[in-house]
Amino acid sequence: MRFNPFYSHRFLVNTVIALLLLAFFLSAFFGELKAKEHIQWLDVLGEGGIVLMTLSWITALLVSRPAGKVTRYLVCGLAIFMFSATLDLLDEWLIQPSQLWLSWIESLPAPIGMLLTSLGLYYWHQEQYVLNKQLRRREAHLRQHDKVCPITGLYKADYLQKVLTDQLKVGKPVIVGAIDVRDFSLFNREFGFYEGDRLLREISELILMNCRVGDVVCRYAGDCFMILMPATSTAQGQELLRQIKSALAHCAFKVEGIKKARFQHVTTEFVVGTPQQYAHDITHQLQLKLQQQKQQRAQQREQLC
């Protein structure tokens, strides 16, 4: 989700603009224009660059962060720093009569801004600690935002592959479980992709809820989820999958505009990974097992008919 700065951060945007204008007016009011040949263009380039960079950082912050204490400190700090930098830049064109307080204005705000930014960063560190706690079971030791599935917010297959490889390299045995939603394409066909995506999102929440703290849940592909269970016995893994299966079977999903609730049935499988194996072999084996189960079920259904 991106934020519209003019909507979510109106106060901060106004502050930044006000500080910029203030810098202009102060210099324009007290300064006198320099002769053209005295202007040092290299300085203009360097100092202008600092102002522009700071401005771009502020924009990035405002667009990507929700309102709150951390955002406020970071933006205010940077804005004050930028105020100093702007005065510095304008000095290249305007000579300030050696008034003491203007040079005070020019140099004093920068450290204050830095101080505020540092404070903001400290709060950000605390915030991150809380967020990391929230992300548990979604994420192992690695963070790669480009590998997150936009629909469920879980990591995608290549992340699982990577974490699994790391786990195997360390030599720890690991159990990988797979959960495949039965007849998901039928659901999509009946209720449309919007509801289908919503169902996937809800299922992923429910799977997360049923996992332990050290497990990592990924959306593997389509309607197939995989769970990485480190340091787990076969019986424990089986039990966990059984719990997830029954949780989903009892979860009454409400399709929009339809009165009757839908219950999800899933096919589960697991594989015990040993350190000699490659990550892809393990997931391949899981897929094979899942497909065999599906085919068996289809055959049984046919025999019943």
Place this chain on the structure above:
Amino acid sequence: MNNYVSVDTKYMSSEGMITAIVELAQSRGIALHKLLRGTGIFEQDLLCFNSTFSVSQQLRLIKQFKVLMEDSDSGFLLGSQLINDTSKAAQTLLYSAHLGQALNQLNAFKMQLSPLLFNKTHLKNAQYYIYLHCGFAVEEELYNYILEVYAAAFYSLLKRLTGEYPQCEFDFNFKKPKHIHQYEQHLGLKLRFEQPCTRWTIAQSVLKKVNPNASRLRFMQVHSQLQSTAYTRYSFIEAVWCFLSRQKEAGLEQTATAFAMSSATFKRKLKHHNITFSSLVDEQKKYQAIYLLTLKAKGNEQVAKQLAFYDIPNFRRAFKRWTGLTPSQIKT
């Protein structure tokens, strides 16, 4: 011979691919104007039943869709959505008595249902082989994506018409993609990459499996409604391809005459379709050679003769150039 469709001929309705793309993109929150940008398709065209679209418009839309959807499963989603189409042509497929009949229908209405590919099928040793070829030349990345879409559609159709998970072998001529897990999830595990030809194989017995949703009456109704409308059967490239497979020794001049064009016009037309005459000849001969060598188990000499090669070494060299393999390697 003149009953073909060029890349810019506006002939198809928005049913099928175009509707599926728009629907899917909208459900993922992609704005319609963004999706249609640069495709030459306008919002009001989609609502008006009489408007027709060209293959180049469809291709541009697919390209735009691929970029905007970002996720690596978009092709597979699109493919499985294609068989939920409500057009008459698609309905004859879904009401068919069995898969065999449905595939016949698919071939008959391919310019409506899957204009971007055409196929050649063969039966051998109770296996049904479908060789796929590109009906309109596109750049490689887009072509791979299109194959992904149609492979997913084909497998969904297979599942729908048999009511189970039949085995289907998918051979692709491109190299193993990064999102291989999506292929395994949506197409099953019988996948091979970097093959000389794109070929899908199913057991012959699957063709005759009774379709659980079959309805003879509805099939006949839709079928008779379709009979009254004239349908174009070939893309321009397929038409040339078919001519070349009949006239093995035909050169540019002769082919152009058969299409009632001067060779310069003919060349220009091919160029407009992103392909050259010699590459089309090569592609056609490559397929013929593979077919004769593998399915017909012919010797090098016979194949060289049938494909109008001067001698065997010439044929071997050409074959190596097309596939990277020698004729004897492909037989094993």
